Amino acid sequence: MTPLPETFAALADDTRFAIVERLLTEGARTAGELSEVAPISAPAISRHLKVLREAGVIDQRVQGTKRIYSVNPEALRAISAWTISHRAFWEGSLNRLEQALQSKEEI
Amino acid sequence: MTPLPETFAALADDTRFAIVERLLTEGARTAGELSEVAPISAPAISRHLKVLREAGVIDQRVQGTKRIYSVNPEALRAISAWTISHRAFWEGSLNRLEQALQSKEEI
DNA sequence: TCCATTATTAACGCAAATGTTAATTAACGT
DNA sequence: ACGTTAATTAACATTTGCGTTAATAATGGA
Numbered sequence: 001m002t003p004l005p006e007t008f009a010a011l012a013d014d015t016r017f018a019i020v021e022r023l024l025t026e027g028a029r030t031a032g033e034l035s036e037v038a039p040i041s042a043p044a045i046s047r048h049l050k051v052l053r054e055a056g057v058i059d060q061r062v063q064g065t066k067r068i069y070s071v072n073p074e075a076l077r078a079i080s081a082w083t084i085s086h087r088a089f090w091e092g093s094l095n096r097l098e099q100a101l102q103s104k105e106e107i
Numbered sequence: 108m109t110p111l112p113e114t115f116a117a118l119a120d121d122t123r124f125a126i127v128e129r130l131l132t133e134g135a136r137t138a139g140e141l142s143e144v145a146p147i148s149a150p151a152i153s154r155h156l157k158v159l160r161e162a163g164v165i166d167q168r169v170q171g172t173k174r175i176y177s178v179n180p181e182a183l184r185a186i187s188a189w190t191i192s193h194r195a196f197w198e199g200s201l202n203r204l205e206q207a208l209q210s211k212e213e214i
Numbered sequence: 215t216c217c218a219t220t221a222t223t224a225a226c227g228c229a230a231a232t233g234t235t236a237a238t239t240a241a242c243g244t
Numbered sequence: 245a246c247g248t249t250a251a252t253t254a255a256c257a258t259t260t261g262c263g264t265t266a267a268t269a270a271t272g273g274a
Contacts, residue, residue, distance in 0.1 A: 012116035090180035
């Protein structure tokens with residue numbers, strides 16, 4: 001499994017995040033269609049897709065001369081699992097008692 | 108609210124991710140204590156803390172000459188909310204029907 | 215076969231990120 | 245006031261990231 005920081009790095013760029021959002025809301029798309037997400041050249045998009053692919057965030061399937069991309073569910077699952085593993089921290093009401101328990105010193 | 112790509116960028120570095128993990132599991136810590144997460148200089152840690160702070164991932168409170176850092180729950184909540192907003196995609200059983208619905212063309 | 219289409223890889227320039235050491239700021243204790 | 249501790253800011257070198265245009269690769273149709 002891809003380390004979380006690498007997954008985050010892939011999603012840290014506006015263009016790449018927009019690509020992923022588009023794939024999530026509209027489903028699988030070709031590289032050409034994904035070029036619409038930002039006013040940059042096709043080679044630039046291609047490199048962003050490579051970064052996302054190498055981080056395991058998206059999958060690619062070849063169909064003729066086209067490359068069809070889709071989000072790898074595992075990537076989102078991994079991020080979700082991380083937030084959930086710390087859910088007690090951020091989901092609580094964060095009253096004074098919890099903050100005290102959270103701090104280094106015991107009460 | 109901080110844009111998600113900026114939050115991800117803050118968490119995209121191994122050292123910064125380690126800092127956040129430590130704060131999440133052990134609670135608030137001083138800059139000095141957080142230096143232990145990686146074999147780099149104190150100024151380097153200080154800059155990482157600044158990146159995390161400016162991205163809204165951590166909070167700082169001053170106590171004498173010490174700076175005490177803690178994770179800002181809102182940051183984790185925002186990441187969690189994003190994954191949840193796309194939960195139908197990654198949580199499903201991903202059988203052929205769902206993949207078909209997910210793809211561009213209608214069935 | 216030849217050409218158009220789709221996409222990537224190559225080569226390059228520039229800006230941003232990350233590390234170092236040295237210098238500075240601020241609070242505390244004697 | 246002075247020295248110690250805690251942390252940051254300054255200045256600098258090096259690496260990484262992201263964009264461009266030009267060149268290459270691969271498929272499909274006339």
